[in-house]
Amino acid sequence: MSAPSSPLRMPRLLLTGAAGGLGKVLRERLRPYAEVLRVSDIASLAPAAGSHEEVVPCDLADKKAVDALVAGCDAIVHLGGVSVERPFEEVLEANIKGVFHIYEAARRHGVKRVVFASSNHVIGFYRQTEHIDAHAARRPDGYYGLSKSFGEDVAQFYFDRWGIETVSIRIGSSFPEPANRRMMSTWLSYRDLTALVEKSLFTPGVKHTVVYGMSANRDVWWDNSAAAHLGFVPQDSSEIFRAKVEAQPPVAPTDPNAIYQGGGFTAQGPFGD
Numbered sequence: 001m002s003a004p005s006s007p008l009r010m011p012r013l014l015l016t017g018a019a020g021g022l023g024k025v026l027r028e029r030l031r032p033y034a035e036v037l038r039v040s041d042i043a044s045l046a047p048a049a050g051s052h053e054e055v056v057p058c059d060l061a062d063k064k065a066v067d068a069l070v071a072g073c074d075a076i077v078h079l080g081g082v083s084v085e086r087p088f089e090e091v092l093e094a095n096i097k098g099v100f101h102i103y104e105a106a107r108r109h110g111v112k113r114v115v116f117a118s119s120n121h122v123i124g125f126y127r128q129t130e131h132i133d134a135h136a137a138r139r140p141d142g143y144y145g146l147s148k149s150f151g152e153d154v155a156q157f158y159f160d161r162w163g164i165e166t167v168s169i170r171i172g173s174s175f176p177e178p179a180n181r182r183m184m185s186t187w188l189s190y191r192d193l194t195a196l197v198e199k200s201l202f203t204p205g206v207k208h209t210v211v212y213g214m215s216a217n218r219d220v221w222w223d224n225s226a227a228a229h230l231g232f233v234p235q236d237s238s239e240i241f242r243a244k245v246e247a248q249p250p251v252a253p254t255d256p257n258a259i260y261q262g263g264g265f266t267a268q269g270p271f272g273d
Contacts, residue, residue: 008202010074012036016060016102017079019043022117022174022193026077029194033201040069041080042094060098070105075113075201078102085142087271095147103158111164115200116155118168120186120212121145124262126221128185133223134210141262142269152210159208167200167230170222171213178238182263184245185220188213189236199230206230218242221261 013034017023019041031037031052038054039045048055058069060080070076080102081095099116106114124141126132140146148170155166172186173179174193188196192215200206211227214220216234224232238245250258257263 008033008198010034010201012038012073013201014038014040014070014073014076015079016040016058016069016076017081017083017117019045020079020083022171023079025174025190026079026194026197029190030077030197033198034074038069038073060101061093063097063101063104066098066101067105067108070102070111071109073109073111075115076102076106076111077115077117077197077201079117081147082144085144085265085268087269088143091143091147095144096150099147099151099154103154103164106164107158107162113201113206114155114164114166115197116151116166116168118152118170118210119145119148120170120172120222121262121265122148122152122170124260124265126261127259128182128221128261130261131221131223134212134226141260141266145262145265152208156208165206165208167203167206167209167211167227169196169200169211169213172222174213177241178245180248180257181245181251182257184238184242185214185217186261187215187217187238187241189215189234192216192234192236195235196230196232199232203230 018027018039040056040058042059045055058065081098082091121141122138125139138149140149152168158164172188173183174188178184178187209227212222215236217238256266260266
């Protein structure tokens with residue numbers, strides 16, 4: 001289901017990672033917010049859906065290609081990159097070089113707003129018994145989390161140095177429904193994700209804002225008071241799935257999914273030993 005038509009529109013909006021899970025969702029839902037939606041991925045994308053959309057394949061590790069990709073855009077929703085825990089060399093190309101190339105291109109072409117898909121894995125080694133806000137020290141739970149932590153630093157640097165504003169969304173678990181007990185706390189509905197991206201694109205004066213991407217779930221670990229200026233009020237809750245999730249056999253108390261906010265990511269790797 002697409003987002004309703006919005007009075008908030010810009011001439012050209014870039015969405016990277018448009019072939020990924022959330023990229024496919026936002027490709028449909030962000031169309032009302034731009035006269036032209038430019039979508040990009042290294043993976044295959046279907047042809048452009050009419051004159052309001054441009055399809056531009058791009059490898060984020062290719063600085064020249066990213067520069068051309070960003071040219072002519074008014075804002076960027078940056079989802080592109082490796083989205084799971086992988087060997088560092090793979091994460092390096094797409095997530096670390098890629099985010100640097102995006103911001104360098106934004107600087108060169110005068111783009112002043114980026115929405116960066118960060119991740120809860122930036123703080124994944126906090127325990128589920130802890131309650132933290134955006135000012136808590138980062139505790140990445142793997143190479144993927146490290147790359148997102150780097151991306152947040154890049155966002156802060158490019159704001160301080162060149163005034164490029166960013167909202168870094170530490171996405172929890174954005175799926176049609178939560179798959180397990182951990183996701184009951186981290187779940188972000190597609191409707192709430194879309195609303196949060198809209199607020200991130202159009203709220204004035206965000207500087208570099210870090211916000212946790214979660215719905216109005218019953219039991220949460222994250223405090224979004226530092227991002228209150230975005231005006232994001234989630235409409236959905238994982239509570240409607242509680243009976244279904246709690247019918248699953250419980251995980252062992254020693255399982256990372258029962259201990260850490262980052263769940264199983266805290267136990268993946270190293271790779272290639």
